[in-house]
Amino acid sequence: MKVTLLGTGSPIPSPDRAGPATLVQAGATNLVFDAGRGVLMRLSAAGVIPPFVHRLFLTHLHSDHTTDFNDFVTTRWAMSPVDNPLPITGPPGTAAYVDRVLHMLSDDIGYRLEHHADLNWNPGCSVTELLDGAHPADDVLTANGVTITAAPTDHRPVAPTVGYRIEHEGTVVAIAGDTIPCEGLDALCAGADIYVQTVIRADLVTAIPVPRLQDIHDYHSTVEDAARTATKAGVRTLVLTHMVPAPFPGSEPEWIALAAAHFDGEIILGPDLTVIET
Numbered sequence: 393m394k395v396t397l398l399g400t401g402s403p404i405p406s407p408d409r410a411g412p413a414t415l416v417q418a419g420a421t422n423l424v425f426d427a428g429r430g431v432l433m434r435l436s437a438a439g440v441i442p443p444f445v446h447r448l449f450l451t452h453l454h455s456d457h458t459t460d461f462n463d464f465v466t467t468r469w470a471m472s473p474v475d476n477p478l479p480i481t482g483p484p485g486t487a488a489y490v491d492r493v494l495h496m497l498s499d500d501i502g503y504r505l506e507h508h509a510d511l512n513w514n515p516g517c518s519v520t521e522l523l524d525g526a527h528p529a530d531d532v533l534t535a536n537g538v539t540i541t542a543a544p545t546d547h548r549p550v551a552p553t554v555g556y557r558i559e560h561e562g563t564v565v566a567i568a569g570d571t572i573p574c575e576g577l578d579a580l581c582a583g584a585d586i587y588v589q590t591v592i593r594a595d596l597v598t599a600i601p602v603p604r605l606q607d608i609h610d611y612h613s614t615v616e617d618a619a620r621t622a623t624k625a626g627v628r629t630l631v632l633t634h635m636v637p638a639p640f641p642g643s644e645p646e647w648i649a650l651a652a653a654h655f656d657g658e659i660i661l662g663p664d665l666t667v668i669e670t
């Protein structure tokens with residue numbers, strides 16, 4: 393499998409890091425996880441246009457992970473030569489969220505339907521919601537030799553949140569989303585070739601005297617947390633993303649050293665469009 397970091401940024405705008413989104417390509421299957429700021433720009437740079445995405449997965453409904461969903465659904469609709477509903481998998485609340493976004497877009501949808509004679513269907517989304525209630529894990533789908541499972545993660549008070557495990561030809565990729573270490577995360581990562589984790593630098597966040605920023609400590613993995621999860625699960629490669637705060641250019645080795653104190657495997661912290669293969 394091929395993993396492309398479409399966006400490695402966080403809610404804080406950055407000139408060169410788009411919002412959180414990750415592309416996983418398993419054979420000819422294109423899977424996108426989250427739809428943060430700039431997702432379609434990065435997706436096009438990775439050589440994929442919206443009509444060719446097989447499924448969009450949401451880890452949770454925080455705005456930094458969903459803010460360009462409207463662009464995703466509109467552009468897929470406008471670029472597709474035939475009705476091509478977007479399959480979406482996400483936590484409970486996803487269907488209502490999608491309905492509200494489509495409602496927000498109703499003016500634009502009306503303009504385009506009226507103007508283009510060959511466009512006579514509404515933008516469609518087929519939504520599957522996961523982890524509604526106490527299910528420990530959900531089978532998401534098996535298709536084209538790709539098996540995806542999901543497990544609950546812990547980003548409380550944001551709940552429920554979901555992480556994903558993608559298996560293809562004997563290799564495994566785990567996409568965690570925002571979470572602290574937890575049982576569900578351990579299950580997703582067990583023996584993974586690649587584990588992608590959103591992280592914060594606790595020492596740097598603590599040093600920024602903004603009370604609102606201090607609130608993020610208790611619901612995100614630190615760099616060290618991610619490394620400990622990777623060790624516990626026997627992961628091959630740990631990939632850090634959604635770094636808060638965004639690393640100053642040249643400081644990347646510092647971040648990697650913090651992780652390396654707790655994990656012996658490969659550690660990657662790169663720019664947007666970094667590619668990692670299983």
Ligand SMILES: [Zn+2]
Pocket residue numbers: 452454547550570
């Ligand atoms: Zn979040």
Ligand SMILES: [Zn+2]
Pocket residue numbers: 402403412454456457570590634
């Ligand atoms: Zn986030």
